Amino acid sequence: MTEYSRAAKGSFTSTGAAKVINLPFRPNLVKMTNFTAAATPANHGIPYATWDVAMGQGFGAVSLFNATPVLTTGTIISGGFSTFQAGLSLQYGAQIQVASITKASPAVVTTGANHGYSTGDVVVFQGLYQSSTTGMPQIATIPFTITVTGATTFTIPWNTNQSNYTALSASPTGAFVKKVLYPYLYLPGVNYITAIATGTTTTVTTTTNHNYVVGQEVAFRIPSLWGTTQLNSLPNNTIPGSPIYGYVTSVTSNTQFVCNINSTTYTAFNSNQTVGSAIGLSFPQVVAVGDINTGGTPYSGGALYPPPQFPTFSGGVPTINGPAISGAFVNNTSMGFIIGAGASTTDASSVLVGASNDVIYWEAYYVELVLT
Numbered sequence: 001m002t003e004y005s006r007a008a009k010g011s012f013t014s015t016g017a018a019k020v021i022n023l024p025f026r027p028n029l030v031k032m033t034n035f036t037a038a039a040t041p042a043n044h045g046i047p048y049a050t051w052d053v054a055m056g057q058g059f060g061a062v063s064l065f066n067a068t069p070v071l072t073t074g075t076i077i078s079g080g081f082s083t084f085q086a087g088l089s090l091q092y093g094a095q096i097q098v099a100s101i102t103k104a105s106p107a108v109v110t111t112g113a114n115h116g117y118s119t120g121d122v123v124v125f126q127g128l129y130q131s132s133t134t135g136m137p138q139i140a141t142i143p144f145t146i147t148v149t150g151a152t153t154f155t156i157p158w159n160t161n162q163s164n165y166t167a168l169s170a171s172p173t174g175a176f177v178k179k180v181l182y183p184y185l186y187l188p189g190v191n192y193i194t195a196i197a198t199g200t201t202t203t204v205t206t207t208t209n210h211n212y213v214v215g216q217e218v219a220f221r222i223p224s225l226w227g228t229t230q231l232n233s234l235p236n237n238t239i240p241g242s243p244i245y246g247y248v249t250s251v252t253s254n255t256q257f258v259c260n261i262n263s264t265t266y267t268a269f270n271s272n273q274t275v276g277s278a279i280g281l282s283f284p285q286v287v288a289v290g291d292i293n294t295g296g297t298p299y300s301g302g303a304l305y306p307p308p309q310f311p312t313f314s315g316g317v318p319t320i321n322g323p324a325i326s327g328a329f330v331n332n333t334s335m336g337f338i339i340g341a342g343a344s345t346t347d348a349s350s351v352l353v354g355a356s357n358d359v360i361y362w363e364a365y366y367v368e369l370v371l372t
Contacts (some may be wrong), residue, residue, distance in 0.1 A: 006366040012359040016341065016351065018079070018118055022158060023336040026083050027364035028053035034080040036358040043067045044349045051081035058082050058340065064350050076352055078116075079342020085335040086182035093179035098125065099152070101136055101168040104158035106147070112171050114151045116339075120315070121146055122183035122208050123156075127174035129275075134166035135175075137278035142192050142326055143180060145208045145255060157194050157207055162272040187211045187310055187330045193284040196228050196269035201249060202261045204286060209254040209311035212288065216248040220258060225277065227270040231261060233289075245289055254311040288329065337364060 006025045014034075030051045035165065037045035048063040060080030080210070097112035117123065118277050122143050129135040144156040160167075168175060188211040199204040204210075212218065219233035233243040246259035273281060310316055310332065344350045354360060 003208065004368045005225065007364070009361070009363045011359065011361045013174045014354040014356060016353065016356040019305050019339045019353055019360070020339050021336045021339070021362065021364065022334050023364060025366045026085050026335045027337050028083075028179050028364050029362040029365040029367055030081050030339075032081075032339060032352075032355045034358050035361060036223075037065075037354060041065050041069045041071070043069055044068070044347055044351075046051040046344070046350050046352055046354065047071075049076075049081075049352060053083070055080075058342065060342075060352060062344055062350075062352065064344055064347055067346070069071065072346070074344035074346040074350070076340075076342045076344055079340035080352055081337060081339060083335070083337045084182065086185055086332070090183070090185070091181045092124075095126075095178050097171050098128070098168060098175040098177050099171045101128070101160065103161045103165055103167045104244040105156050105161050106155040107136075107160040108149070108153060108155050109146075109177065111152045111177065112219065115148075115154065115177070117148055117154060117179060118193055119144060119148045119154075121148075121178040121207075123154075123177050124180060125152060125175070125177050126273035127172065127176055128168060128323075129174065130166050130168050130172055133275055135168055135172065136160060136165050137275060138164070138273040138281065140278065142283060143183060143208050156160075157205065159195070159271060162270050164274045166275075182334070184310055184332050187332045188216070188288045189329070191286050192224070193226075193269070193286055196231075196263075198228065198266050198268070200262050200264060201258050202231065202263045203245065203256065203258050205256045206286070207255070209313075210257055211250050211285075211310045211312050212251060212257050213312050214248055214251060216257075217245050217289045218248060218286050219243060219245055219289045220286050223282045224279075225270070225273060226284045227267045228263065228284075230266040231263065243289075254315070 008023050019154035032049045034047050043065055045065045046062050049060050051060045058080045059080050060076040062074050063071055064074055096115055099110045099112045102108040122145055124143050125140045128137045128140050139158055146154040146156055150155045191206040191210045194207050195205040220231040222229050222232055246261040248257050249260050250258045339353045341351050341353050
């Protein structure tokens with residue numbers, strides 16, 4: 001008896017990186033066909049794979065070609081299929097020891113063990129003291145979108161090559177990093193600022209994907225220590241009680257946008273905060289402030305606007321929302337599954353999600369079994 005079973009299917013072109021599939025349910029059975037690998041048998045190719053929830057997260061059973069090539073079988077025990085379900089509050093992965101962080105822009109982080117992260121993941125740090133008076137605690141608790149450079153290394157979009165930062169080394173006590181499992185529960189969300197370029201327009205760089213679109217109305221909240229406080233929405237000395245807002249005029253990357261505020265005469269942004277200020281330090285932020293600016297088109301009697309995709313600049317994943325909510329924020333509480341980039345235990349060169357440009361078909365099921 002399967003009264004409440006659900007099913008979905010689809011396809012995508014692989015990039016070689018783990019693929020997130022958003023669904024209106026959390027599957028307990030997934031099947032995958034790599035049409036490209038099936039059409040051209042070659043060593044390391046995985047044409048077919050399946051996963052059942054009883055296998056555990058990150059696992060999978062695969063069919064793969066050996067060097068002959070002959071189709072054989074194998075299993076994946078890391079980087080396989082996994083499911084997710086974002087809640088109403090942030091959830092985190094396991095703590096990993098930070099071995100070192102360089103003084104550089106971008107800063108290079110080395111972990112004490114394989115981190116298992118992917119480019120585009122969001123992480124937060126804690127601790128980061130090299131001694132009681134040195135280190136990088138100034139950036140602890142800021143969310144960062146990372147770029148993975150190795151099994152134990154990644155970069156963060158922050159300039160630590162400044163006088164008030166001390167390089168971390170030798171795995172300092174209490175220095176840890178952890179992954180934010182579902183960082184975009186409400187979008188565009190609150191964005192932390194890593195750099196501001198002043199001029200006739202204002203270019204803002206954020207620590208994570210800002211998810212803004214052209215036309216977005218934004219407000220700034222910048223504590224005095226960070227400079228460029230003239231951008232702050234309040235107080236407005238010209239029109240008391242009327243907030244100062246800017247509008248996004250262009251989006252240049254997932255973490256950078258330009259707004260229409262003329263900041264030519266404004267003070268410079270200063271991310272060179274002291275270690276002594278780290279306790280209780282408030283961070284510079286930019287937030288969305290209303291209007292129909294979620295990425296959809298206002299309803300005008302025709303087709304409804306589609307679900308928003310995040311991040312908005314490139315590599316966006318559609319949410320299960322549809323149509324989008326008219327307003328600054330989209331509720332992005334989501335669920336679905338991930339096809340990982342793990343390898344079979346019998347072939348370290350195989351990749352579950354396939355090679356770049358492989359055409360992948362998938363089926364996902366939530367099967368409710370009632371024993372009688």
